[in-house]
Structures are given as C-alpha cells and as structure tokens.
Amino acid sequence: MDLPVISNTPPTPLTPSGGGCSSSGCGTAPDALGHLPDHIRAKVQDHPCYSEEAHHYFARMHVAVAPACNIQCNYCNRKYDCANESRPGVVSEVLSPDQAIKKVLAVAAKIPQMTVLGIAGPGDPLANPGRTFETFRQLAERAPDIKLCVSTNGLNLPQYADEIAKYNIDHVTITINCIDPEIGAKIYPWIFWENKRIRGVECARILIEQQQKGLEMLTARGILVKVNSVLIPGVNDRHLKEVSRVVKAKGAFLHNVMPLIAEAEHGTYYGLMGQASPSSEQLQELQDDCSGDMAMMRHCRQCRADAVGLLGEDRGAEFTMDKIDQLSLDDIDYAAAMVRRKEVHDAIIDQLDQQRATRRAMPPPLSGDSHDPENLSPAWRTVLMAVAGKNGVVGEHFGHAREFLIYEASPGGVRFVSHRKTGLYCSGVETCGEGDEVSASSIADEPESVLDKTIATLTGCEVVLCSKIGYEPWGKLEASGIQPNGEHAMEPIEDAVLAVYKEMGSAGKLADKPAESASSRKAA
Amino acid sequence: MALQIVHACVNCCACVEVCPNEAIYADTPHFLIDEAKCTECLGEYADPQCAAICPIECAIVNELGDPLNPPGSLTGIPLEKLIELGLYKAAA
Structure with a gap:
C-alpha cells in the first residue's frame, strides 16, 4: 500500500518502533527532503525553517531592518503592532543595520544552536535594499558561519538577484499566492512599480511576472528557493495546487502553504471584511493535495519579522534593543562563540546522522x-x-x-x-x-x-x-x-x-x- | 508648495526610499517633509512619489490639509464599512 508521504520520493515503510525519528519528534519529516540532491540537503540539514528535523535543534533569528514595503496585501496591515501579536509583517522595533549586527552577534554568542539569520521585514527586504544588503555585507564579514536568508514578495527580485548571489545568501523565500492575475487582484490591491501606484489586475500581473522571473533567476544562480503561499479560502484555495506545480517546475525546492490569519482586530482588509481563515482540516487537506507535486513544509510557525530562537519558542524579549544597546561589540567574544557553535552544531549533526543510520538499518516491517x-x-x-x-x-x-x-x-x-x-x-x-x-x-x-x-x-x-x-x-x-x-x-x-x-x-x-x-x- | 506628513504615519520609511529630492527625514513621533526641498515631484513624476508608495491612508496631506490617499483608497474597504466599524474618523 502507498503511504501518504510528504515528498515525491517512493515511500519508505516505517518501522513499528516509530519510524526511527522518535527523538526528533516530527514523524517521517526527514524524508520530506529526501528527493533533494546531496549538496542541497547538506545546505538545509541544519536550517530550522527548511528541515522539519532541524527545527527541534537549531535556532534562527530575524532582524527587522526592512520597514518599507512596495506592495499591499489584503492580509497585512502596517499600522498594527502589538507585542502579543505574532505574525509576519509585524515587529516591535525596527533596527538599523549596525544595531542588527550587534543583536545577531549577541544572540549567536548566547544561543549556540543558532544557525540562520533572516531578513524578513517587517516590510519587504528588497524594498529596503540599502539597509538589507548593508546588514548582509557586515554579517558575511563578522559572522561567516551563519547562514543568511531573505524573504521577499518578489516584486524587486529580478533587480537584486545578482546582489543576493554576491552576498552568498543561499536561501530565499518568495511569497507567491497565485499565478493568475485575476486571482491576484483579489489578494493585492496595489503595488508601487516604476514610480506609480498600480492597481487591480494589472498590478497582480506585474507582480506575478516579477516573482516568476525572480524565481527562475535565483535557481539559475544555484540559490535555494522556498515558496510561501497563504491559503485564502474561496480566493486561491483551488489554485494553489497549480502554483505548487509551476514553482516546482521552475526549481523551487520547498512549498510552504500557510493558513490566512484574518482577525478583525488586526485591521486588515480580510479581517475587517470577514474573510474566513482556513480550518486546520482545510489546510491539511490542501497540503496533502500539493504534496504529490513537491515537498511540503508543515512545521512553519509564521514567525514575526523579529523572531528569535527555536521555532515556536520566541526569545525576542531577551534581546530587546535597550538590552542590546548596553552591549559593546567588544563585549562579545565572537571568535570563541564561533568555536563553541561549531562544536554544538557538529554534535547535533552527528546525532541526526546516527538517527538516520539507525532508521536505514531497520528491516522493512x-x-x-x-x-x-x-x-x-x-x-x-x-x-x-x-x-x-x-x-x-x-x-x-x-x-x-x-x-x-x-x-x-x-x-x-x-x-x-x-x-x-x-x-x-x-x-x-x-x-x-x-x-x-x-x-x-x-x-x-x-x-x-x-x-x-x-x-x-x-x-x-x-x-x-x-x-x-x-x-x-x-x-x-x-x-x-x-x-x-x-x-x-x-x-x-x-x-x-x-x-x-x-x-x-x-x-x-x-x-x-x-x-x-x-x-x-x-x-x- | 510642499506636502506634509501627519500623525497617521507609521514610520515605515517607504517614502524616504523613493523621494527624488531627499526631502523626507526621520523625526519623533514620525517622519517629516522638509518644505524647502519638497517639489511635490512636479515636473519629475506624474504622482508625488511619497504618496504613491505610502501604505497608510491620510498620512500625507497637501497644503490644504487634504489627504492624498483618503480613507478607503488604499485598502479598498468601502466607506460605509469604515463608518460602520467606527474607523472612518480614525482614518480621516
């Protein structure tokens, strides 16, 4: 019998003793990346956002250096910032690149499991190219062991694909909610493009075109691309399977379908207009539908653009800017921290390798x-x-x-x-x-x-x-x-x-x- | 002639990035436009760039105090709905 697996590799029977992934606690998830070539798998095995297995062990952080945005999404409201609220597009404090560097070094010294630094907003990183790339430039220099990631709506992606490659940013997430402009017009009221605010189907057409072009340019440069999609019932729910198929064909290695967050108190268009969010079952059904086409991500926690720590355990409050500002860069012995981080990472990777080996050694049950x-x-x-x-x-x-x-x-x-x-x-x-x-x-x-x-x-x-x-x-x-x-x-x-x-x-x-x-x- | 940024501004920086005259600067509690530098983009662009990218309705006004992006114009939320929810006043 065929198992419903989350990758397109042939299903591997699990052992009665729990699929061998017991200590990772996330099911057959490691196999979700099983279809990837070894060199890509090596890149993502310690990335908490890409590897379900890794997210139990490795930590990530986002630095909010990118407040400006160049599009409007109906699920976003830039006015709202409540410290108790956790969703993309929202942060408590925007950092300058220098503050961000200090925060990253401080966190990386304190949390040795940290492997990944992402810039995800709170606006669009590529609508803030100066601050975004200055942060990446300094980090590549001072913290060469940290993986750099960026998330974008894709509108400016073709323009910056080469710059992204230059800073050795090897993971990019593009939010692609549709490939049909008619559907896009129901998700995006406007974009800022070539010095004008463009609305309606035309704005969606341009955005989709840039996203697809950007995706192709990145994969052509060997940069790993994950695609995020927001599942909006009645708007793109039937369409996302097609999105999944197309982005995979263009080289995206992972598709992350996330549920719409539309609470009225967030003041978003969808929230105020009573757009329904998907139920857990709807989300799961769609993820299963898409999983035949490509690896799906199921452990995403839809982080804030200033999240810190393991997924699902935000430690941002330990590293607020008033605390970071009291630090001097000289207080952080990053060289020593880097050695320690390497030891911790190697030990975790060894442990995961052993678990995989045990799994493989089990007889088919x-x-x-x-x-x-x-x-x-x-x-x-x-x-x-x-x-x-x-x-x-x-x-x-x-x-x-x-x-x-x-x-x-x-x-x-x-x-x-x-x-x-x-x-x-x-x-x-x-x-x-x-x-x-x-x-x-x-x-x-x-x-x-x-x-x-x-x-x-x-x-x-x-x-x-x-x-x-x-x-x-x-x-x-x-x-x-x-x-x-x-x-x-x-x-x-x-x-x-x-x-x-x-x-x-x-x-x-x-x-x-x-x-x-x-x-x-x-x-x- | 110059445009003005008013209290609705959320300090997202988007306008700073696109102003051709470098007329916008950070201040507390929100960004401001240097009226000596602002040309309202006349002769350069069809629309004032700050107002063309600003995501917040009523954050940028002209000399008469009229918002370049009035309530409902950016979110598409119908005015009746804004009034019903008691948000029209806040926006305007």
Whole structure:
C-alpha cells in the first residue's frame, strides 16, 4: 500500500518502533527532503525553517531592518503592532543595520544552536535594499558561519538577484499566492512599480511576472528557493495546487502553504471584511493535495519579522534593543562563540546522522505479518492524535500548550502532519503588552471559552497526548470524543503515538470504519 | 508648495526610499517633509512619489490639509464599512 508521504520520493515503510525519528519528534519529516540532491540537503540539514528535523535543534533569528514595503496585501496591515501579536509583517522595533549586527552577534554568542539569520521585514527586504544588503555585507564579514536568508514578495527580485548571489545568501523565500492575475487582484490591491501606484489586475500581473522571473533567476544562480503561499479560502484555495506545480517546475525546492490569519482586530482588509481563515482540516487537506507535486513544509510557525530562537519558542524579549544597546561589540567574544557553535552544531549533526543510520538499518516491517504482535495490522484505520510536545517528547502540560502537534497514525506508521495553535495572537488589553513571553497560566484556570476553543482546535483528533492534564479539561475532552492520555509523559513523541495506536488496535478500536472525522480522508 | 506628513504615519520609511529630492527625514513621533526641498515631484513624476508608495491612508496631506490617499483608497474597504466599524474618523 502507498503511504501518504510528504515528498515525491517512493515511500519508505516505517518501522513499528516509530519510524526511527522518535527523538526528533516530527514523524517521517526527514524524508520530506529526501528527493533533494546531496549538496542541497547538506545546505538545509541544519536550517530550522527548511528541515522539519532541524527545527527541534537549531535556532534562527530575524532582524527587522526592512520597514518599507512596495506592495499591499489584503492580509497585512502596517499600522498594527502589538507585542502579543505574532505574525509576519509585524515587529516591535525596527533596527538599523549596525544595531542588527550587534543583536545577531549577541544572540549567536548566547544561543549556540543558532544557525540562520533572516531578513524578513517587517516590510519587504528588497524594498529596503540599502539597509538589507548593508546588514548582509557586515554579517558575511563578522559572522561567516551563519547562514543568511531573505524573504521577499518578489516584486524587486529580478533587480537584486545578482546582489543576493554576491552576498552568498543561499536561501530565499518568495511569497507567491497565485499565478493568475485575476486571482491576484483579489489578494493585492496595489503595488508601487516604476514610480506609480498600480492597481487591480494589472498590478497582480506585474507582480506575478516579477516573482516568476525572480524565481527562475535565483535557481539559475544555484540559490535555494522556498515558496510561501497563504491559503485564502474561496480566493486561491483551488489554485494553489497549480502554483505548487509551476514553482516546482521552475526549481523551487520547498512549498510552504500557510493558513490566512484574518482577525478583525488586526485591521486588515480580510479581517475587517470577514474573510474566513482556513480550518486546520482545510489546510491539511490542501497540503496533502500539493504534496504529490513537491515537498511540503508543515512545521512553519509564521514567525514575526523579529523572531528569535527555536521555532515556536520566541526569545525576542531577551534581546530587546535597550538590552542590546548596553552591549559593546567588544563585549562579545565572537571568535570563541564561533568555536563553541561549531562544536554544538557538529554534535547535533552527528546525532541526526546516527538517527538516520539507525532508521536505514531497520528491516522493512510492512510485510503484513499479523502474527507478530509488534506489527500493525493493515486493516486498521487511520487515526489523528494531538500531542502537547516539547523538544521532541510528550513534555507539555495540556493547559500550558500553546500549540499541539498533530500526528497521523496508520498501518504505514506515524507521520507529523501539522501543528495547531491554541490561543489567539492577542486576547485583549488584559494580556496585551507582556511581550512574547508565554503566560504560564493553566488553561483550566482561565475562562471556559478558552478551554472550549482549545478543544475546538483539536477537531478530528481522537487522542490527545500530554505530560499532565487537569480534571476539568479531561472531562471536557472525553465529552468531546477526544481521549486524553497522560501515560506517555516524557517519551519520544513518535514512540508514544505508535504505542497508543497499537493499544487502540489491540483493544479492537481500529477495526471500525471511522466516524465522520478528518482522519477518514487519509485512509489509504 | 510642499506636502506634509501627519500623525497617521507609521514610520515605515517607504517614502524616504523613493523621494527624488531627499526631502523626507526621520523625526519623533514620525517622519517629516522638509518644505524647502519638497517639489511635490512636479515636473519629475506624474504622482508625488511619497504618496504613491505610502501604505497608510491620510498620512500625507497637501497644503490644504487634504489627504492624498483618503480613507478607503488604499485598502479598498468601502466607506460605509469604515463608518460602520467606527474607523472612518480614525482614518480621516
């Protein structure tokens, strides 16, 4: 049987012991990059945004040196900046290139897992070419071990493709939401192009043309290109599969379909006009649809343009500009930090290599030998489980989880499919202004609606795994048909998911055809 | 004659990048236009460049105080909607 895999490589059967990726905690994800040539894989193996496996170990940071933008997107509002809000296009403080350098060196010295520095805004980096390239120039000189990335809407990309190549920026992300100008006109109200504000279908046509040309120019120069697309229900949802096909044909190596964020309080066009955001299921369905065409990214957290640290754990508040300003560049022994960083990175890479080797050494398990109790029965149905994970293990209290990792267990094994956020980006004045620090209050202590909302985000899941869970949420989850499970605390996520799946199978719970649930779609 | 940047400005710098006269400078709480340098781009471009790239409605005004990008003109949000949401006043 064919497994739903997230790359276009032939599916590799998983081992009953959890696909061998147990300590990485993200399913079969490493195989998502399996179709890449070795030299590209070597480039991305320690890049937290590109490699699902790497994002548990390696950290990244964005420096917000690029405030200006040259287009308007209907999901963006440049007026809004709330410290509690986390989404692209928003930052708390814009840095000068010199401040950015200082911040990068300080963070890289403090967080040895940091491998990647990106410039992602809060506007468009290529609409701020002076500040963007000055930052890259200085960093290439002072921190040669850090990978440089840039994100762009693509409008100015053809103009700067050579400059990007010059600074050895080998990862570029282009946000491409459409390749049809009629659809584009519903996403982009205007662009600034050749000294004029251009509107309507014409503006979308120019933007698309520049994006596609830029994509081709970058891949021709050997620069890795990831494409981001925002899934906007009713606007480009049916179109994105075609986008995926076209950008892959032009050499993009990864496609990241992200859900639209459209809260009315953000004041965006879509937010105010009541445009719906996709449900977790809609997003997952589209990601699965596109996955036949190219590697999909499922661990993206839609970072702010000033995010710092591991994905999903923003440490930006530790490195605010008033703290950085007190530092002198002389205080940072970057040479020593670089040595230490290399040791840390090598150790992580070694560990990942060993895990891969172990995975390869495992015998193929899917012979369908139902006599072996270790094997999964091919007749079992597919189940979605939510995990309150931390560092690759079932390590989070249900009430403290800001997001749940969604895993799919099937006779083919376990795979990571998505993550779902629990709270709102900004829940109002009471919590506003506290920065990005996680408020440690238990969901059970908060108003019921928060718990209800959290449970609603788990729609389609039959089990939720966590390290601990309170009495009240336990009851509510059960009442909603989701089985809480705290028996696998601190176990590697995949092992835990697989163990629960087997328990369900042994108990005869997997023989029935599933009720109408998200998991039913995935049954092979 | 000169254009003016007013309180709605969010300091995004976009206008600084495109002003042909280098007339725009950073100030607190927002960017300002040096009226001695501003030509409103007459004779150079069909539209004043700052107002042609500015993403914020009502942030740039002419000598009469009229916004070059009035409410709804950049976001496409209908005026009735802005009024209904109580945002028209804030924008204008």
